Amino acid sequence: MNQDHFENAKAFDHQDCRLDDFFFQKPTLKIPNELKSILKLVLVISHGQASVERGFNTNKSISKANLSEKSMVSRKMIIDHMQKKNLLPSTIELTNKFIKSVKCAHQRYHFDLEEQRKKAKSDLRNQQLEILNAEMTELMQRKQLLVDACKNLDNEFI
Numbered sequence: 001m002n003q004d005h006f007e008n009a010k011a012f013d014h015q016d017c018r019l020d021d022f023f024f025q026k027p028t029l030k031i032p033n034e035l036k037s038i039l040k041l042v043l044v045i046s047h048g049q050a051s052v053e054r055g056f057n058t059n060k061s062i063s064k065a066n067l068s069e070k071s072m073v074s075r076k077m078i079i080d081h082m083q084k085k086n087l088l089p090s091t092i093e094l095t096n097k098f099i100k101s102v103k104c105a106h107q108r109y110h111f112d113l114e115e116q117r118k119k120a121k122s123d124l125r126n127q128q129l130e131i132l133n134a135e136m137t138e139l140m141q142r143k144q145l146l147v148d149a150c151k152n153l154d155n156e157f158i
């Protein structure tokens with residue numbers, strides 16, 4: 001290896017550049033084809049399924065007896081969000097407003113469910129009223145036709 005390879009290796013930043021891009025995309029690195037094929041094998045093996053395995057470790061750490069699937073999914077979503085935003089549990093500010101909001105979450109959930117039930121009942125009643133009004137209009141029209149037919153028959157036979 002020459003001095004250029006050492007300088008390129010020192011300049012490599014693993015947060016901004018992928019290792020396979022560093023080896024195979026840099027025109028300044030002149031790597032023999034035999035070494036490239038070995039590097040490809042090594043890089044494929046090293047990638048593995050680390051992200052999937054991390055997910056299993058997270059699931060294992062949060063799983064408890066009597067923990068529902070919904071709770072586990074919710075916890076996983078929260079953990080993923082915090083990791084994505086580089087948040088640690090200690091960095092979240094626990095204000096009084098936040099604590100009150102969390103304490104009232106269950107109550108708000110039930111209130112929203114009740115509102116949805118009331119709205120569904122109201123919508124059903126409105127639909128039933130519309131059907132009844134349409135039937136009533138149709139019956140009134142039939143009645144008027146019968147009344148007119150009776151008058152016509154009375155006029156013909158009188």
